Amino acid sequence: MKETDEEEVEFEEPAPEDFLFDEEETVDEKDKKRRKTVLFRVIGLIVAVVLILQVGNIWFNILSEESRELTETSEELSQQEDVSIYKEAVVAIQGNGGRGTGFSISDNGYILTNHHVVSQRQPLTVSFPNGDYFTAEIVESMEEPDLALLKVDGEDLPFLTLRSSDAKENEDIYVIGNPRLQTQIVNEGQILNNENPFQRMRISNKILPGHSGSPVIAQNGEVVGVVYARSLGTEEGYGLAIPVGQVYDYFPSLQELLDE
Structure with missing residues (x-):
């Protein structure tokens, strides 16, 4: 019985090469992890720099002298009752990768803007100054003369009237x-x-x-x-x-x- 027990506990000792292989593999994995860490840090740094530049550009635009002058003039003109009413019909148009202006021309949702504001930028969102948001559909859009007619599903919307004749010089x-x-x-x-x-x-x-x-x-x-x-x-x-x-x-x- 003693001899049998000794046979049962026998095992084969691993060769030195086995230890060497495991050690090389571990070093390789560590090297890969280190490279990945460096790569992620570089990407993170680039993203941070881009964000900082964008934020800086935003504040530059907001605080620029030209923007301040526009804002001051706008605030003065907006005190006029008629101008404040006109503003209610002017909308912001937000599309895929772009933003522009449009204006309501009927109480049931027709919006006029430029072709280049909406071209290849669907889906389109139209927002009124009162906070109302609508999804807009393009009724017709022409590269020449750069006009687009949109439609939103709304009722009793503020709108501007189109004159039936062109403006006069010096008007x-x-x-x-x-x-x-x-x-x-x-x-x-x-x-x-x-x-x-x-x-x-x-x-x-x-x-x-x-x-x-x-x-x-x-x-x-x-x-x-x-x-x-x-x-x-x-x-x-x-x-x-x-x-x-x-x-x-x-x-x-x-x-x-x-x-x-």
């Missing part, structure tokens, strides 16, 4: 829009001229990124144009707008929709 106007990170910014200017044959209206108002789709509003509250860009090569940033006559020309069924 006083307002532009209300969402430039940069600001919202509901009002500035005033004049119609400089209508640039035939291109049918583009030049306005003296300062126009910035985000103003696209803003209404050009006459003193009586009627919309006479839709902002789409600012003229190049001018430090003042004069605006370019599509005359209201062109809106009717390119959307011939618009009046019927508004009369529904």
